[in-house]
Amino acid sequence: MHAADDIRGWLIDLDGTLVCGGRAMPGAPAFLEACGGRFVVVSNDAEHTPAELADDLRRIGLEIPADRIVLAGAFALDETARRRPGARVLMLAGRSLARHARARGLRPVQTRPDIVFLGRDRQFSHARLALAANAVRAGAELVVANPDLVHPGPNGTVVPETGALLAALLACTGPVAYRLVGKPEPTLFAAGLALLDLPKRVVAMLGDNPRTDGEGARRFGLRYVEIADGAFPQIQGETACRHETSVMALPA
Numbered sequence: 514m515h516a517a518d519d520i521r522g523w524l525i526d527l528d529g530t531l532v533c534g535g536r537a538m539p540g541a542p543a544f545l546e547a548c549g550g551r552f553v554v555v556s557n558d559a560e561h562t563p564a565e566l567a568d569d570l571r572r573i574g575l576e577i578p579a580d581r582i583v584l585a586g587a588f589a590l591d592e593t594a595r596r597r598p599g600a601r602v603l604m605l606a607g608r609s610l611a612r613h614a615r616a617r618g619l620r621p622v623q624t625r626p627d628i629v630f631l632g633r634d635r636q637f638s639h640a641r642l643a644l645a646a647n648a649v650r651a652g653a654e655l656v657v658a659n660p661d662l663v664h665p666g667p668n669g670t671v672v673p674e675t676g677a678l679l680a681a682l683l684a685c686t687g688p689v690a691y692r693l694v695g696k697p698e699p700t701l702f703a704a705g706l707a708l709l710d711l712p713k714r715v716v717a718m719l720g721d722n723p724r725t726d727g728e729g730a731r732r733f734g735l736r737y738v739e740i741a742d743g744a745f746p747q748i749q750g751e752t753a754c755r756h757e758t759s760v761m762a763l764p765a
Protein backbone atom coordinates (compact mmCIF):
# COMPACT_ATOMS: atom_id res chain seq x y z
CA MET A 514 0.00 0.00 0.00
CA HIS A 515 1.45 3.35 -0.99
CA ALA A 516 0.31 6.68 -2.28
CA ALA A 517 0.25 7.23 -6.00
CA ASP A 518 3.16 9.72 -6.09
CA ASP A 519 4.65 8.73 -9.43
CA ILE A 520 1.35 8.62 -11.33
CA ARG A 521 0.98 11.63 -13.65
CA GLY A 522 -2.26 10.77 -15.39
CA TRP A 523 -5.39 8.79 -14.69
CA LEU A 524 -7.97 6.80 -16.56
CA ILE A 525 -11.02 6.88 -14.30
CA ASP A 526 -14.08 4.67 -14.25
CA LEU A 527 -17.42 6.40 -13.79
CA ASP A 528 -20.08 4.28 -12.02
CA GLY A 529 -19.05 3.21 -8.55
CA THR A 530 -15.91 5.35 -8.78
CA LEU A 531 -16.83 9.00 -9.52
CA VAL A 532 -20.60 8.53 -9.30
CA CYS A 533 -22.86 6.32 -7.24
CA GLY A 534 -26.65 6.23 -7.29
CA GLY A 535 -26.83 9.34 -9.48
CA ARG A 536 -24.65 11.40 -7.12
CA ALA A 537 -21.02 12.41 -7.19
CA MET A 538 -18.89 10.49 -4.71
CA PRO A 539 -17.93 12.87 -1.88
CA GLY A 540 -14.20 12.93 -2.74
CA ALA A 541 -14.64 13.05 -6.51
CA PRO A 542 -14.56 16.82 -7.19
CA ALA A 543 -11.44 17.26 -5.04
CA PHE A 544 -9.73 14.29 -6.68
CA LEU A 545 -10.42 15.61 -10.19
CA GLU A 546 -9.16 19.03 -9.11
CA ALA A 547 -5.97 17.44 -7.79
CA CYS A 548 -5.50 15.63 -11.13
CA GLY A 549 -5.02 19.04 -12.73
CA GLY A 550 -6.82 18.01 -15.92
CA ARG A 551 -4.62 14.95 -16.48
CA PHE A 552 -7.42 12.43 -16.51
CA VAL A 553 -9.83 10.75 -18.91
CA VAL A 554 -13.09 9.12 -17.84
CA VAL A 555 -13.34 5.66 -19.39
CA SER A 556 -16.71 3.99 -18.96
CA ASN A 557 -18.63 1.03 -20.34
CA ASP A 558 -21.70 3.28 -20.68
CA ALA A 559 -23.69 2.09 -23.70
CA GLU A 560 -26.50 4.62 -23.59
CA HIS A 561 -25.20 8.20 -23.65
CA THR A 562 -22.97 10.46 -25.71
CA PRO A 563 -20.01 12.16 -24.02
CA ALA A 564 -21.72 15.56 -24.40
CA GLU A 565 -24.88 14.32 -22.66
CA LEU A 566 -22.88 12.78 -19.88
CA ALA A 567 -20.79 15.94 -19.41
CA ASP A 568 -24.05 17.88 -18.93
CA ASP A 569 -25.39 15.31 -16.44
CA LEU A 570 -22.14 15.32 -14.50
CA ARG A 571 -22.04 19.12 -14.36
CA ARG A 572 -25.48 19.06 -12.70
CA ILE A 573 -24.11 16.92 -9.87
CA GLY A 574 -21.00 19.02 -9.41
CA LEU A 575 -18.45 17.25 -11.61
CA GLU A 576 -16.83 19.44 -14.27
CA ILE A 577 -15.59 17.04 -16.93
CA PRO A 578 -15.35 18.24 -20.54
CA ALA A 579 -16.93 15.93 -23.13
CA ASP A 580 -13.57 15.52 -24.85
CA ARG A 581 -12.24 13.92 -21.66
CA ILE A 582 -14.94 11.22 -21.65
CA VAL A 583 -14.66 7.93 -23.56
CA LEU A 584 -17.86 5.85 -23.49
CA ALA A 585 -18.10 2.33 -24.84
CA GLY A 586 -21.31 2.81 -26.84
CA ALA A 587 -20.48 6.12 -28.51
CA PHE A 588 -16.86 5.09 -29.08
CA ALA A 589 -17.95 1.81 -30.69
CA LEU A 590 -20.04 3.82 -33.15
CA ASP A 591 -17.18 6.26 -33.82
CA GLU A 592 -14.92 3.35 -34.57
CA THR A 593 -17.56 1.59 -36.70
CA ALA A 594 -18.05 4.77 -38.74
CA ARG A 595 -14.30 4.99 -39.39
CA ARG A 596 -14.01 1.32 -40.33
CA ARG A 597 -17.17 1.08 -42.40
CA PRO A 598 -18.26 4.56 -43.50
CA GLY A 599 -21.95 4.88 -44.33
CA ALA A 600 -22.76 1.34 -43.17
CA ARG A 601 -26.36 0.27 -42.60
CA VAL A 602 -26.70 -0.43 -38.87
CA LEU A 603 -29.46 -2.17 -36.96
CA MET A 604 -29.32 -0.26 -33.67
CA LEU A 605 -30.27 -2.14 -30.52
CA ALA A 606 -29.72 0.93 -28.39
CA GLY A 607 -31.42 4.09 -27.20
CA ARG A 608 -32.25 7.22 -29.17
CA SER A 609 -29.11 9.10 -28.17
CA LEU A 610 -26.86 6.54 -29.75
CA ALA A 611 -29.07 6.30 -32.83
CA ARG A 612 -28.62 10.07 -33.27
CA HIS A 613 -24.90 9.68 -32.63
CA ALA A 614 -24.70 6.99 -35.31
CA ARG A 615 -26.45 9.27 -37.85
CA ALA A 616 -24.14 12.15 -36.91
CA ARG A 617 -21.18 9.89 -37.77
CA GLY A 618 -22.66 9.07 -41.17
CA LEU A 619 -23.96 5.60 -40.29
CA ARG A 620 -27.45 4.67 -41.47
CA PRO A 621 -29.76 3.18 -38.83
CA VAL A 622 -32.02 0.64 -40.57
CA GLN A 623 -34.39 -2.18 -39.66
CA THR A 624 -33.72 -4.43 -42.65
CA ARG A 625 -30.64 -5.78 -44.41
CA PRO A 626 -28.09 -4.22 -42.04
CA ASP A 627 -24.34 -4.49 -42.60
CA ILE A 628 -23.85 -4.26 -38.85
CA VAL A 629 -25.88 -5.11 -35.76
CA PHE A 630 -24.96 -2.72 -32.96
CA LEU A 631 -25.78 -3.84 -29.43
CA GLY A 632 -25.89 -1.27 -26.65
CA ARG A 633 -28.02 -0.85 -23.57
CA ASP A 634 -31.38 -1.18 -25.31
CA ARG A 635 -34.18 -0.43 -22.83
CA GLN A 636 -36.76 -1.21 -25.55
CA PHE A 637 -35.30 -4.69 -26.13
CA SER A 638 -38.07 -7.04 -27.19
CA HIS A 639 -38.84 -10.36 -28.86
CA ALA A 640 -39.25 -8.53 -32.18
CA ARG A 641 -35.90 -6.70 -31.90
CA LEU A 642 -34.17 -9.90 -30.84
CA ALA A 643 -35.62 -11.66 -33.90
CA LEU A 644 -34.42 -8.87 -36.22
CA ALA A 645 -30.93 -8.89 -34.73
CA ALA A 646 -30.53 -12.68 -34.59
CA ASN A 647 -31.61 -13.15 -38.18
CA ALA A 648 -29.43 -10.28 -39.41
CA VAL A 649 -26.38 -11.82 -37.73
CA ARG A 650 -27.29 -15.26 -39.11
CA ALA A 651 -27.51 -13.64 -42.57
CA GLY A 652 -23.95 -12.31 -42.22
CA ALA A 653 -24.21 -8.89 -40.56
CA GLU A 654 -21.23 -7.99 -38.38
CA LEU A 655 -22.01 -7.86 -34.66
CA VAL A 656 -20.59 -4.94 -32.64
CA VAL A 657 -21.14 -5.06 -28.88
CA ALA A 658 -20.61 -2.02 -26.65
CA ASN A 659 -19.72 -3.93 -23.47
CA PRO A 660 -19.87 -7.40 -21.93
CA ASP A 661 -21.46 -6.35 -18.60
CA LEU A 662 -24.37 -8.57 -17.59
CA VAL A 663 -25.95 -6.33 -14.95
CA HIS A 664 -25.14 -3.33 -12.83
CA PRO A 665 -26.35 -2.70 -9.27
CA GLY A 666 -29.80 -1.12 -8.89
CA PRO A 667 -31.53 0.28 -5.80
CA ASN A 668 -32.23 -1.90 -2.75
CA GLY A 669 -30.12 -4.83 -3.87
CA THR A 670 -31.81 -5.19 -7.28
CA VAL A 671 -29.93 -5.59 -10.57
CA VAL A 672 -30.30 -3.65 -13.82
CA PRO A 673 -29.75 -5.67 -17.02
CA GLU A 674 -26.84 -4.44 -19.13
CA THR A 675 -25.66 -4.97 -22.68
CA GLY A 676 -24.03 -8.33 -21.94
CA ALA A 677 -27.37 -9.79 -20.86
CA LEU A 678 -28.85 -8.82 -24.24
CA LEU A 679 -25.80 -10.33 -25.93
CA ALA A 680 -26.45 -13.61 -24.09
CA ALA A 681 -30.01 -13.65 -25.47
CA LEU A 682 -28.75 -12.90 -28.98
CA LEU A 683 -26.07 -15.60 -28.87
CA ALA A 684 -28.66 -18.06 -27.57
CA CYS A 685 -30.46 -17.53 -30.91
CA THR A 686 -27.48 -17.34 -33.27
CA GLY A 687 -25.18 -19.91 -31.72
CA PRO A 688 -21.48 -19.05 -31.44
CA VAL A 689 -20.52 -16.14 -33.73
CA ALA A 690 -17.56 -13.78 -33.81
CA TYR A 691 -18.28 -10.27 -32.59
CA ARG A 692 -16.39 -7.03 -31.95
CA LEU A 693 -16.38 -6.17 -28.24
CA VAL A 694 -15.37 -2.61 -27.35
CA GLY A 695 -15.86 -2.02 -23.60
CA LYS A 696 -13.63 -2.88 -20.65
CA PRO A 697 -11.88 -5.26 -20.06
CA GLU A 698 -11.01 -5.17 -23.78
CA PRO A 699 -8.05 -2.86 -24.57
CA THR A 700 -9.92 -0.49 -26.94
CA LEU A 701 -11.14 2.09 -24.40
CA PHE A 702 -7.88 1.99 -22.45
CA ALA A 703 -6.00 2.77 -25.67
CA ALA A 704 -8.40 5.60 -26.53
CA GLY A 705 -8.09 7.11 -23.05
CA LEU A 706 -4.31 6.84 -23.04
CA ALA A 707 -4.10 8.53 -26.45
CA LEU A 708 -6.07 11.49 -25.07
CA LEU A 709 -3.76 11.76 -22.05
CA ASP A 710 -0.67 11.74 -24.29
CA LEU A 711 1.48 10.26 -21.50
CA PRO A 712 3.55 7.05 -21.40
CA LYS A 713 1.85 4.01 -19.92
CA ARG A 714 4.27 3.77 -17.00
CA VAL A 715 3.06 7.03 -15.43
CA VAL A 716 -0.66 6.38 -15.98
CA ALA A 717 -2.98 4.33 -13.77
CA MET A 718 -6.54 3.11 -14.05
CA LEU A 719 -8.74 4.07 -11.10
CA GLY A 720 -11.83 1.91 -10.78
CA ASP A 721 -14.07 -0.15 -8.55
CA ASN A 722 -14.39 -3.36 -10.55
CA PRO A 723 -11.48 -5.81 -10.61
CA ARG A 724 -13.06 -7.84 -13.44
CA THR A 725 -13.36 -4.92 -15.87
CA ASP A 726 -11.17 -2.03 -14.67
CA GLY A 727 -8.55 -4.22 -13.02
CA GLU A 728 -8.38 -7.04 -15.53
CA GLY A 729 -8.47 -4.61 -18.47
CA ALA A 730 -5.69 -2.47 -17.00
CA ARG A 731 -3.57 -5.56 -16.36
CA ARG A 732 -4.03 -6.81 -19.91
CA PHE A 733 -3.31 -3.37 -21.36
CA GLY A 734 -0.24 -2.92 -19.14
CA LEU A 735 -1.44 -0.16 -16.84
CA ARG A 736 -1.32 -0.01 -13.07
CA TYR A 737 -4.67 -0.44 -11.41
CA VAL A 738 -5.77 1.48 -8.35
CA GLU A 739 -8.93 0.21 -6.76
CA ILE A 740 -11.23 2.58 -4.98
CA ALA A 741 -12.92 1.17 -1.90
CA ASP A 742 -15.41 2.90 0.41
CA GLY A 743 -15.12 6.12 -1.59
CA ALA A 744 -11.45 6.53 -0.73
CA PHE A 745 -9.59 8.38 -3.49
CA PRO A 746 -5.81 8.12 -3.86
CA GLN A 747 -3.60 10.92 -2.65
CA ILE A 748 -2.01 13.14 -5.28
CA GLN A 749 1.03 15.28 -4.43
CA GLY A 750 0.16 15.54 -0.76
CA GLU A 751 -3.49 16.34 -1.37
CA THR A 752 -5.69 15.00 1.39
CA ALA A 753 -8.77 14.31 -0.68
CA CYS A 754 -8.95 10.76 0.57
CA ARG A 755 -10.00 9.30 3.85
CA HIS A 756 -7.89 6.15 3.68
CA GLU A 757 -4.86 4.96 1.85
CA THR A 758 -5.72 3.20 -1.38
CA SER A 759 -3.89 0.11 -2.50
CA VAL A 760 -1.87 0.43 -5.69
CA MET A 761 -1.21 -2.85 -7.41
CA ALA A 762 2.11 -2.95 -9.18
CA LEU A 763 2.33 -4.53 -12.60
CA PRO A 764 3.84 -7.97 -12.70
CA ALA A 765 7.48 -7.80 -13.80
Ligand SMILES: [Mg+2]
Pocket residue numbers: 526527528529530720721722
Ligand atom coordinates in the same frame (compact mmCIF):
# COMPACT_ATOMS: atom_id res chain seq x y z
MG1 LIG B 1 -17.49 0.97 -11.99
